[in-house]
Amino acid sequence: xxxxxxxxxxxxxxxxxxxxxxxxxxxxxxxxxxxxxxxxxxxxxxxxxxxxxxxxxxxxxxxxxxxxxxxxxxxxxxxxxxxxxxxxxxxxxxxxxxxxxxxxxxxxxxxxxxxxxxxxxxxxxxxxxxxxxxxxxxxxxxxxxxxxxxxxxxxxxxxxxxxxxxxxxxxxxxxxxxxxxxxxxxxxxxxxxxxxxxxxxxxxxxxxxxxxxxxxxxxxxxxxxxxxxxxxxxxxxxxxxxxxxxxxxxxxxxxxxxxxxxxxxxxxxxxxxxxxxxxx
Numbered sequence: 685x686x687x688x689x690x691x692x693x694x695x696x697x698x699x700x701x702x703x704x705x706x707x708x709x710x711x712x713x714x715x716x717x718x719x720x721x722x723x724x725x726x727x728x729x730x731x732x733x734x735x736x737x738x739x740x741x742x743x744x745x746x747x748x749x750x751x752x753x754x755x756x757x758x759x760x761x762x763x764x765x766x767x768x769x770x771x772x773x774x775x776x777x778x779x780x781x782x783x784x785x786x787x788x789x790x791x792x793x794x795x796x797x798x799x800x801x802x803x804x805x806x807x808x809x810x811x812x813x814x815x816x817x818x819x820x821x822x823x824x825x826x827x828x829x830x831x832x833x834x835x836x837x838x839x840x841x842x843x844x845x846x847x848x849x850x851x852x853x854x855x856x857x858x859x860x861x862x863x864x865x866x867x868x869x870x871x872x873x874x875x876x877x878x879x880x881x882x883x884x885x886x887x888x889x890x891x892x893x894x895x896x897x898x899x900x901x902x903x904x905x906x907x908x909x910x911x912x913x914x915x916x917x918x919x920x921x922x923x924x925x926x927x928x929x930x931x932x933x934x935x936x937x938x939x940x941x942x943x944x945x946x947x948x949x950x951x952x953x954x955x956x957x958x959x960x961x962x963x964x
Contacts (some may be wrong), residue, residue, distance in 0.1 A: 697730040701776045705821040712792040712840050714805040718755045718773060724749045727804040728788030737772035737783040744782045748825040750800055753777045768807050798822055806832060821881050831883040833873050837861045848905035849914045852946040861956050887953050920955060
């Protein structure tokens with residue numbers, strides 16, 4: 685019977701633990717229907733609440749991004765065409781009962797004192813399936829920022845963390861991908877939400893592994909020991925088991941330091957292993 689080497693075993697258990705943690709977290713269910721009797725926030729802005737599930741029926745009122753509606757039923761009527769269609773939903777807004785296409789309703793919202801973040805699925809012929817993110821500043825409906833992220837799986841969650849003293853950054857938004865089985869790819873896409881609430885895509889870091897190999901990429905937010913300025917350490921490690929009987933594991937690690945100048949990472953972010961040319 686084969687046994688797992690210690691490094692591979694720890695990494696394998698880490699990935700499986702990630703799946704268990706993911707099962708308890710607050711997912712963004714982009715591919716699922718909206719739940720009946722649940723309350724959702726609007727992702728679209730200036731959305732017509734219609735008397736019937738079509739674009740020619742009477743307009744009851746208009747809803748702004750972030751307005752909350754209670755889903756009453758999913759209809760059999762669709763909005764759009766081909767691969768880009770969505771179903772109309774019957775919803776309640778205050779004293780109104782009407783219909784809205786599902787694409788205008790956020791699948792998830794994160795609320796804070798100064799802003800809200802809304803998530804939806806964007807489908808286009810040019811870009812394919814993407815995660816659409818909108819940040820609304822307070823209740824200023826004319827002031828929201830939008831960005832997109834490639835979808836790397838269907839099991840995802842979102843969270844925020846502090847700015848780690850980075851210049852011109854309000855907070856960090858992380859989109860985490862949870863592999864649906866042990867050994868499947870996991871990963872985190874990092875965004876910096878800046879002081880003006882514009883959203884900057886920073887990097888996607890992946891983690892994968894199974895019996896016999898592992899591959900991980902991580903960010904560590906820390907400070908430069910020489911000047912006390914905040915820095916970001918990128919670590920990439922890959923390894924494989926050469927001989928299980930002797931616990932022989934071959935691994936390679938790359939660590940690189942980045943700074944944030946208020947608008948971008950310096951130097952430009954790269955995952956590649958390379959050696960800079962030395963000048964004479």
